[in-house]
Amino acid sequence: MLEIRDLSRWLPQEAIELYEGQGYNELYPPQAQAVERGLLEGKNMLLALATASGKTFLAELAMLKAALQSKRSLYIVPLRALAAEKFDSFQRFKDLGVSVGISTGDFDKKDERLGRNQIIIATSEKADSLMRNGASWIRDLAVLVIDEIHLLNDVGRGPTLEMTITKLRRSNSGLQIIGLSATVANSRELADWLDAELVSSDWRPIALKEGVICKGRLVFSDEERALEAKKDEKKDESIALVRDTLSQDAQILIFENSRKNAEAAAIKLSNLIPPDPKAETLSESILATGESETCHRLASCVSRGIAFHHAGLLPDQRRLVEQGFRENRIKVIASTPTLAAGLNLPARRVLIKSYRRYEYGSGMVPIPVIEYRQMAGRAGRPGLDPYGESFLMAKDDSEMRNLKEHYIDGSPEEIWSKLASESALRTHILSTITAGFARTEGELKEFIATTFYAYQQDPWHLDAALEKVLAFLSDNGMIVDSPEGDLTPTKLGSLVSKLYIDPLSAVIMLENLAEKGGREEKNGKEATVRKPTDLSLIHLITMTPDMALLYIQSADGWVEEFIDLNQSELFNEENYDYLLREAKTSSMLFDWIGEVKEELISDRYRIGPGDIRRSAETAEWLMHSLAELSKHLDLGITYRAEQLSVRLHYGAGQDLLSLLDLKGVGRVRARKLHQSGITNREKLKSTDPVEIARLLGPKIAEKVLLQLAREERMDGMRSDEAIEGYGKDGEEEVNGITKNQAASEAQPPGERPPANKTKARRSKQGRLP
Numbered sequence: 001m002l003e004i005r006d007l008s009r010w011l012p013q014e015a016i017e018l019y020e021g022q023g024y025n026e027l028y029p030p031q032a033q034a035v036e037r038g039l040l041e042g043k044n045m046l047l048a049l050a051t052a053s054g055k056t057f058l059a060e061l062a063m064l065k066a067a068l069q070s071k072r073s074l075y076i077v078p079l080r081a082l083a084a085e086k087f088d089s090f091q092r093f094k095d096l097g098v099s100v101g102i103s104t105g106d107f108d109k110k111d112e113r114l115g116r117n118q119i120i121i122a123t124s125e126k127a128d129s130l131m132r133n134g135a136s137w138i139r140d141l142a143v144l145v146i147d148e149i150h151l152l153n154d155v156g157r158g159p160t161l162e163m164t165i166t167k168l169r170r171s172n173s174g175l176q177i178i179g180l181s182a183t184v185a186n187s188r189e190l191a192d193w194l195d196a197e198l199v200s201s202d203w204r205p206i207a208l209k210e211g212v213i214c215k216g217r218l219v220f221s222d223e224e225r226a227l228e229a230k231k232d233e234k235k236d237e238s239i240a241l242v243r244d245t246l247s248q249d250a251q252i253l254i255f256e257n258s259r260k261n262a263e264a265a266a267i268k269l270s271n272l273i274p275p276d277p278k279a280e281t282l283s284e285s286i287l288a289t290g291e292s293e294t295c296h297r298l299a300s301c302v303s304r305g306i307a308f309h310h311a312g313l314l315p316d317q318r319r320l321v322e323q324g325f326r327e328n329r330i331k332v333i334a335s336t337p338t339l340a341a342g343l344n345l346p347a348r349r350v351l352i353k354s355y356r357r358y359e360y361g362s363g364m365v366p367i368p369v370i371e372y373r374q375m376a377g378r379a380g381r382p383g384l385d386p387y388g389e390s391f392l393m394a395k396d397d398s399e400m401r402n403l404k405e406h407y408i409d410g411s412p413e414e415i416w417s418k419l420a421s422e423s424a425l426r427t428h429i430l431s432t433i434t435a436g437f438a439r440t441e442g443e444l445k446e447f448i449a450t451t452f453y454a455y456q457q458d459p460w461h462l463d464a465a466l467e468k469v470l471a472f473l474s475d476n477g478m479i480v481d482s483p484e485g486d487l488t489p490t491k492l493g494s495l496v497s498k499l500y501i502d503p504l505s506a507v508i509m510l511e512n513l514a515e516k517g518g519r520e521e522k523n524g525k526e527a528t529v530r531k532p533t534d535l536s537l538i539h540l541i542t543m544t545p546d547m548a549l550l551y552i553q554s555a556d557g558w559v560e561e562f563i564d565l566n567q568s569e570l571f572n573e574e575n576y577d578y579l580l581r582e583a584k585t586s587s588m589l590f591d592w593i594g595e596v597k598e599e600l601i602s603d604r605y606r607i608g609p610g611d612i613r614r615s616a617e618t619a620e621w622l623m624h625s626l627a628e629l630s631k632h633l634d635l636g637i638t639y640r641a642e643q644l645s646v647r648l649h650y651g652a653g654q655d656l657l658s659l660l661d662l663k664g665v666g667r668v669r670a671r672k673l674h675q676s677g678i679t680n681r682e683k684l685k686s687t688d689p690v691e692i693a694r695l696l697g698p699k700i701a702e703k704v705l706l707q708l709a710r711e712e713r714m715d716g717m718r719s720d721e722a723i724e725g726y727g728k729d730g731e732e733e734v735n736g737i738t739k740n741q742a743a744s745e746a747q748p749p750g751e752r753p754p755a756n757k758t759k760a761r762r763s764k765q766g767r768l769p
């Protein structure tokens with residue numbers, strides 16, 4: 001047994017007291033094992049432990065020890081929501097004099113200042129982009145923590161994570177790597193790749209009883225209980241389970257396999273429970289986040305202590321639901337599996353309503369055991385529950401036996417590197433070359449040989465793909481590939497890598513712009529050479545593999561009409577199915593910048609407000625990239641594309657641009673000012689503060705006036721940082737428009753709906769090398 005105070009060998013008394021103050025007395029057995037195996041002596045560690053078994057605490061110890069020796073740590077997480085959760089949690093280290101930074105935003109920034117912190121939290125995409133953009137501190141790390149490292153197995157996120165780890169290991173000598181993982185079948189292999197000690201265990205601080213609900217029974221391996229169901233609950237036993245849970249004054253998380261089912265389940269359950277005064281204020285806070293139908297539905301459920309949770313919600317809405325559940329104001333959450341991915345949100349009970357999930361191209365498929373465990377492992381709140389219970393649902397005894405055998409008694413799967421995909425290689429090979437990790441083909445192969453992919457399987461599989469990717473990069477002017485095997489990045493290659501876009505996206509943008517301009521000559525016809533319109537530029541970015549497109553549904557007949565009407569503004573897309581999806585997505589983005597109300601967009605395109613924001617963020621980032629490409633290649637659309645990028649950020653019209661980057665003034669308030677004749681900043685500065693307060697309300701008005709006063713003072717002496725990257729070609733300064741500084745949360749590709757699918761479709765179009 002190892003007590004917290006025994007850690008004084010490595011950590012100062014204040015750190016020990018901080019944990020003791022939180023109620024920690026002794027280390028959990030796997031934690032003690034990790035310390036005994038050298039966690040605090042700089043050893044690399046792979047901690048393959050059960051959900052909620054205290055992995056983060058071990059990472060904290062290693063990072064604190066480094067910080068107190070003035071060394072820096074990087075903590076990589078898969079999701080922005082998780083980054084925010086860790087950032088909030090690590091704030092308590094401030095009392096020890098340890099500063100914590102977070103970076104999840106713009107992909108083409110160096111974020112040099114972040115290096116002043118001793119602990120830095122970033123998503124894997126952001127860490128990758130920081131390396132591409134040459135942040136110096138990222139080559140001076142003592143500890144690297146990789147949360148959810150088993151995501152190396154994920155087609156979307158895995159390759160970026162794998163390349164980021166490989167590069168960080170190469171550029172930081174003496175780096176201590178700590179991988180936090182779910183239990184996986186080949187954890188030994190992963191540990192060996194990392195040169196790490198393996199601590200693997202199923203130990204949990206709270207016992208977990210795993211069962212199956214079948215025909216009115218709760219069946220566990222050692223006992224069986226009857227589930228009391230009312231007559232009308234026989235068809236849906238989940239209702240009986242929720243009622244039973246609520247009668248014990250406990251909370252339950254229900255995992256559904258689609259957003260629709262999650263919402264339907266919450267609505268159905270909320271009809272069973274009377275309004276709860278404790279949840280009323282929370283419901284009001286949710287209503288204040290938006291006006292969409294989804295928001296109203298959520299607020300109505302929450303008023304009865306029930307919620308749904310999925311990626312179609314706005315981040316604020318998700319946060320309120322999570323917080324409400326932690327504070328026990330919400331008793332039931334019906335969620336898609338997003339909630340299982342690492343958020344610290346335990347409940348007494350977990351119900352996995354369907355073990356099947358829809359997968360594009362394969363139909364309904366059973367979820368992996370790893371995923372089942374992540375969901376089931378949310379059951380049981382340390383210190384609060386005597387034990388946790390999780391349930392699967394079976395329609396008959398045979399299904400029950402299968403579920404028991406496969407999920408409850410079965411072993412988790414192995415994880416496999418997903419690096420070999422051509423689209424992943426295209427972007428990562430370019431960044432490997434531009435960031436100086438490989439200057440020749442030989443060095444590139446040597447670099448690849450240090451990846452998890454090469455550790456698991458013979459890298460010759462990669463050779464053919466590598467050749468193709470190098471040919472693509474060289475044919476498209478991103479690298480110079482000499483006959484001697486030297487690989488030199490071009491200016492274009494470096495720019496594309498720094499912008500953090502798929503090289504194929506850049507090629508699609510550049511080829512289409514060139515074609516449009518040259519159409520007259522190319523076809524030998526009397527066609528007018530048109531200047532791309534705003535819609536053209538929006539369509540152009542939706543043609544790239546970096547943009548996740550909306551799907552076409554049966555009610556979308558209008559999209560064909562949209563295409564016919566706007567034919568002259570759309571670029572040439574050979575595949576009609578893609579054209580339909582691109583047109584639908586472009587139309588949605590066009591509505592967004594045309595200030596169409598969010599709830600109308602939600603209804604028209606049948607997407608959640610969270611989806612609108614995510615699409616807009618991705619579009620903003622791609623449009624900014626287009627502007628940068630234009631700036632460097634003199635394409636003549638820099639100014640327009642940059643303005644469009646800002647409009648995509650705010651979802652607002654061109655005429656509001658000079659008002660939009662005032663903090664607290666969104667598109668609605670900016671329009672209000674504009675309609676009252678205050679059409680720009682100068683006019684705002686000369687408006688009577690009383691009038692501003694009347695239009696914006698006193699609080700926002702005060703904020704705005706303060707900003708204006710600060711601006712006056714700063715006039716003429718804007719800091720270099722504030723205008724970084726701007727005014728380089730003179731264009732940007734025409735209207736005094738400043739950089740959209742608020743656009744700091746561009747969407748990491750890993751959080752978009754499966755980019756690999758969008759990428760795959762491009763190869764079908766024959767655009768790949």
Ligand SMILES: Nc1ncnc2c1ncn2[C@@H]1O[C@H](COP(=O)(O)OP(=O)(O)OP(=O)(O)O)[C@@H](O)[C@H]1O
Pocket residue numbers: 023024025026027028031049050051052053054055056057058342343344382
């Ligand atoms: N030794 C300990 N004594 C008391 N509480 C602890 C101890 N270690 C961790 N905890 C608490 O247990 C909870 C779960 O810990 P933690 O979040 O570190 O688990 P995890 O394994 O990282 O979870 P996840 O699988 O969700 O990533 C936290 O509330 C944490 O404060």
